[in-house]
Amino acid sequence: MLKLNGIRKSYPGFSLDCSLEVLPGRITGLIGANGAGKSTTFKAILGLIRPDGGEIELFGRPGTSLTRQDRRRIGSVLSDSGFSGYLTVNDVIRILGAFYPDFSEDSFRRGCGELSIPLNKQIKDFSTGMKAKLKVLAAINHGARLLILDEPTAGLDVLARQQITDLLRGFMEEDEERSILVSSHISNDLEQLCDDFYMIDCGSIVFHEDTDRLLSDYAFIKTERAALSTLDRSHILRVMDEPYGCRLLTDQRQYYIDNYPRLVVERASMDEFIMIMLKGEKL
Amino acid sequence: MKGLIIKDICLLKSQKNTMPVFLLLMLWFVLMDNISFVFIYMGMMAALLACGTLSYDEFDRGYSFLFTLPFERREYVRSKFLLGFALFAAGALAACLLVWAAGLIKGNPMPAEDAALSIFSAFLTCALILSVMIPMRIRFGSEQGRIVVFAVFAGLAALVFAAVKLLPPSFTEGLYSFSQANGLLVIIFGLVVPIAVIILIGYALSIKIINKKEF
Numbered sequence: 001m002l003k004l005n006g007i008r009k010s011y012p013g014f015s016l017d018c019s020l021e022v023l024p025g026r027i028t029g030l031i032g033a034n035g036a037g038k039s040t041t042f043k044a045i046l047g048l049i050r051p052d053g054g055e056i057e058l059f060g061r062p063g064t065s066l067t068r069q070d071r072r073r074i075g076s077v078l079s080d081s082g083f084s085g086y087l088t089v090n091d092v093i094r095i096l097g098a099f100y101p102d103f104s105e106d107s108f109r110r111g112c113g114e115l116s117i118p119l120n121k122q123i124k125d126f127s128t129g130m131k132a133k134l135k136v137l138a139a140i141n142h143g144a145r146l147l148i149l150d151e152p153t154a155g156l157d158v159l160a161r162q163q164i165t166d167l168l169r170g171f172m173e174e175d176e177e178r179s180i181l182v183s184s185h186i187s188n189d190l191e192q193l194c195d196d197f198y199m200i201d202c203g204s205i206v207f208h209e210d211t212d213r214l215l216s217d218y219a220f221i222k223t224e225r226a227a228l229s230t231l232d233r234s235h236i237l238r239v240m241d242e243p244y245g246c247r248l249l250t251d252q253r254q255y256y257i258d259n260y261p262r263l264v265v266e267r268a269s270m271d272e273f274i275m276i277m278l279k280g281e282k283l
Numbered sequence: 284m285k286g287l288i289i290k291d292i293c294l295l296k297s298q299k300n301t302m303p304v305f306l307l308l309m310l311w312f313v314l315m316d317n318i319s320f321v322f323i324y325m326g327m328m329a330a331l332l333a334c335g336t337l338s339y340d341e342f343d344r345g346y347s348f349l350f351t352l353p354f355e356r357r358e359y360v361r362s363k364f365l366l367g368f369a370l371f372a373a374g375a376l377a378a379c380l381l382v383w384a385a386g387l388i389k390g391n392p393m394p395a396e397d398a399a400l401s402i403f404s405a406f407l408t409c410a411l412i413l414s415v416m417i418p419m420r421i422r423f424g425s426e427q428g429r430i431v432v433f434a435v436f437a438g439l440a441a442l443v444f445a446a447v448k449l450l451p452p453s454f455t456e457g458l459y460s461f462s463q464a465n466g467l468l469v470i471i472f473g474l475v476v477p478i479a480v481i482i483l484i485g486y487a488l489s490i491k492i493i494n495k496k497e498f
Contacts, residue, residue, distance in 0.1 A: 046350075047351075048351065048497065049497040049498070050497065068355075072353045078347050080344050081346070081347035082348050085342065086297045091293035094293065095289050098286035098289045099354070122297070
């Protein structure tokens with residue numbers, strides 16, 4: 001569905017070098033700290049910036065030679081940009097209808113009704129939650145096959161986040177060939193939603209894993225630093241010092257449970273996992 | 284491009300409160316017998332309204348999302364010029380009706396030739412503003428673009444002023460007599476050709492800038 005092969009983009013003080021793939025029928029997450037390169041990656045995919053090198057492949061063809069029809073099959077949400085605040089939702093309906101022949105006005109209006117989005121109020125007067133829901137509704141209601149969502153739940157309360165997550169699940173259930181690439185700071189959202197995810201740090205992809213495997217096989221081992229030498233370190237990915245000793249990240253939880261029964265082995269939450277991946281040291 | 288035009292019309296709709304003021308000002312110029320200025324003012328307003336939609340698009344980082352929609356970048360430029368011309372056409376029609384009605388009431392209708400020349404001059408004004416403002420606003424944004432546009436128009440005004448001052452009076456007098464004797468030729472070469480050249484330069488420059496722009 002989407003493939004990035006060595007996409008490079010340099011700015012003063014930052015450079016991106018990113019490769020990733022989004023398969024049909026999958027929701028892929030992109031996580032990373034602020035300034036890690038998530039938005040730059042999304043902008044490169046959407047043609048908003050010109051990469052210095054590398055290749056983007058969308059729907060099996062080069063990103064540089066997408067047809068209008070191809071672009072109609074992409075729905076996008078950007079964290080810091082949307083429809084002009086001077087438009088109303090009724091205006092947005094007219095505009096989407098003109099841009100997308102497959103725009104489903106009924107479904108869009110129904111979604112607005114269910115999410116209490118007013119039709120005649122200027123968007124600039126919307127709450128953060130309303131704006132976010134409107135962006136997602138616009139992206140999922142014009143027959144897109146691929147959604148590119150940059151922080152669709154940023155700044156939202158738990159209820160609004162759940163509503164957006166439900167919208168995206170509904171979008172995926174309608175057609176098993178659809179895909180989503182989504183970034184979020186809220187790891188719980190990604191944990192619930194994504195089939196796999198990439199981690200980006202300082203412009204480079206540092207990790208890729210299926211969510212199921214992450215939640216089942218990855219774990220933290222709590223121990224003292226001195227005890228490290230007694231452990232098989234071939235499955236230790238990161239180590240981070242803690243006040244009581246140190247914490248190790250492994251991708252072979254069962255192996256350490258079976259072979260080191262006296263060790264404290266705990267499942268990794270997504271937040272803790274991100275923290276140790278980005279802040280921990282490699283052995 | 285249909286979507287872009289609809290978007291701009293929706294954005295202009297949010298400015299509908301300024302329309303009565305605009306029409307009242309035109310009526311005032313008509314009542315003051317400043318007919319030529321009615322057309323020039325209308326041409327300026329059409330161009331400024333069209334260029335104003337660029338600011339709406341840019342507001343709150345709107346460009347990034349806008350340019351993810353399925354249209355070619357050159358269509359964006361084309362839509363702005365088309366909007367300007369469409370607003371000019373609507374404004375010209377309104378101005379003609381106003382001037383015609385005023386002429387009927389006062390009993391001294393404006394000669395058709397004078398009206399045509401006024402419309403051409405107004406269109407030249409409109410084309411000049413569109414051709415300078417659209418590329419500059421796209422390149423520099425609304426804030427900086429305003430300064431650059433001001434500088435460009437100040438430069439043009441200085442050029443015209445210098446030309447008038449430096450050229451001998453016999454030249455301008457000769458030009459006037461020539462235009463009196465060859466009305467049609469003057470319209471063609473003095474207005475139509477400059478309008479076409481200005482539009483082509485502004486359009487090509489805008490496309491070059493938008494194709495290079497990153498959001």
